[in-house]
Amino acid sequence: MAIGQKLEEARNRKGISLREASESTKIRGDYLSAFEAGQFDIDLPEVYLRGFVRLYSRFLGLDQDAVLADLSLEMGNSPSRSAKKSLGSLSAPDNPESTDYSNAPPSVGKSSADSPSYPNLLKPLLIVGAGIVLLSLVIIIIIATGKDTPQPENQEASPGSGTITETNPSAVPSVVPITGNEHSLRFAVIAPIKHLIVRNEGGLFPETNQKTHEFKDLPAGWEGTLTFRDSFKCYCSSLENLRFFVDDGAEKKIEGEGTGNFTWKPE
Numbered sequence: 001m002a003i004g005q006k007l008e009e010a011r012n013r014k015g016i017s018l019r020e021a022s023e024s025t026k027i028r029g030d031y032l033s034a035f036e037a038g039q040f041d042i043d044l045p046e047v048y049l050r051g052f053v054r055l056y057s058r059f060l061g062l063d064q065d066a067v068l069a070d071l072s073l074e075m076g077n078s079p080s081r082s083a084k085k086s087l088g089s090l091s092a093p094d095n096p097e098s099t100d101y102s103n104a105p106p107s108v109g110k111s112s113a114d115s116p117s118y119p120n121l122l123k124p125l126l127i128v129g130a131g132i133v134l135l136s137l138v139i140i141i142i143i144a145t146g147k148d149t150p151q152p153e154n155q156e157a158s159p160g161s162g163t164i165t166e167t168n169p170s171a172v173p174s175v176v177p178i179t180g181n182e183h184s185l186r187f188a189v190i191a192p193i194k195h196l197i198v199r200n201e202g203g204l205f206p207e208t209n210q211k212t213h214e215f216k217d218l219p220a221g222w223e224g225t226l227t228f229r230d231s232f233k234c235y236c237s238s239l240e241n242l243r244f245f246v247d248d249g250a251e252k253k254i255e256g257e258g259t260g261n262f263t264w265k266p267e
Contacts, residue, residue, distance in 0.1 A: 187227055
């Protein structure tokens with residue numbers, strides 16, 4: 001059975017419309033309509049396409065891995081999709097400082113004997129000029145990014161900024177609980193998140209031996225797993241786009257929008 005037909009039949013079994021599915025998953029309705037029509041050659045990076053299909057499959061209660069495997073086969077047969085560049089395949093520009101100016105020709109109308117110091121001065125002047133340009137670009141980038149960088153340690157949201165609720169526990173894969181007062185934490189991103197910071201309130205994360213994990217520019221469909229002790233505190237720039245699971249519990253979401261903090265503790 002084609003992927004689109006599987007998705008459409010699963011949605012019809014749930015008795016919901018495309019609009020209701022779009023509101024629940026935060027995926028645009030025209031994307032969902034294209035998925036059900038089997039049209040995956042849309043103007044969307046592959047990482048976002050696969051993330052949306054995974055999220056929609058999980059929402060409909062389908063086997064996500066099986067649907068993604070069928071999607072890979074179907075995309076492999078699409079010449080226009082395979083011809084697109086993968087996200088982040090930009091080539092770096094040449095370094096101006098590595099350019100060799102020692103063989104630069106003398107100025108037109110003058111011989112090297114008329115101005116013997118010109119080749120010796122040209123190279124350092126060009127290197128200094130390139131260095132100034134690069135330094136200016138670095139300063140501009142630092143100033144521009146610094147304005148958007150949140151300060152979670154000093155910026156505490158009110159206790160009611162995020163209320164945690166459970167959603168669709170049947171769609172959560174089983175995770176074996178960790179012994180003692182340690183817990184397994186898994187995040188799932190349903191729409192892009194610019195900034196996510198997780199703090200282990202009970203000690204260090206064993207994965208990196210650090211107390212805080214910071215993630216930036218997370219795309220839809222991203223998932224990450226950590227091990228924490230006792231409780232954790234989370235700062236998120238888009239609370240409505242984040243879901244998380246603790247041990248083998250149900251999927252949880254935060255009843256809030258925009259930037260905010262929340263803390264999870266075992267009951």
